[in-house]
Amino acid sequence: MSLCRQFATLSLVRPFSVSSIALREPKKAKPPTKQQIKLAEKPKRPANFYSIYVRENYARLAGESKDVPAVSKKIAKQWKKESEIVKQKYLDESKKLLEEYKVELEAWKKKFAVPLSGYQKFIKHECSGQSTSVEDGRLKMKSVAAKWNALTEEEKAAWKSK
Known part of the structure; x- marks a missing residue:
């Protein structure tokens, strides 16, 4: 093997030891930016009426079943069978949650509003x-x-x- 080829193969292999990795300092976590803080405090949009219905009835209808699509179909069939009074109850609840969300969102927007120059x-x-x-x-x-x-x-x- 030529001297040039030996040098090329030796230069490709870097010396490595486990202790060098173990002694390395862990990376410091960066402090959150203003944008991240702003988005973390933003209120979450509430669930719609059907999602509220599913949340309340999923555990009862799922039982021991792990088959999510089958349980979802059961819930959808039951929703279609429900009376308008029951559906209206969930609709009213979702409207109430949406109004609360709008108030919280306006307060959040005012908190982070940049004043005009x-x-x-x-x-x-x-x-x-x-x-x-x-x-x-x-x-x-x-x-x-x-x-x-x-x-x-x-x-x-x-x-x-x-």
Whole structure:
């Protein structure tokens, strides 16, 4: 075997020991980002009326059976046989849960809402009327930007504090 070939095979094999892996420090967990915290606190959407019905009746109908499709078919047949009064009960419950969810979601949105800057407030005030075309909007934004740049620092500070 040539010297060049011997060197090539030796250089491909790296020295390895188990102790080097064992002595390595474990990776530190990264702290959660603002986005991860925000999404973790977001309220979960409630189940619909049929899901509530399935949750309440699954254990009773499943019994010892591990066959999920068969149990699901039993529940679906039973749902079709239920009276409108029973179905209305589940519908009312799901509506109540949905209203609670909407309230929680609005509170969550307010908690993480980013306040508008002074410039954004100024634009919102100036552009209260909707433009009819893209070109109109472009011209409107140019004029609003020119007005903003013409304002004094005191006037800009007033918009920031509003």
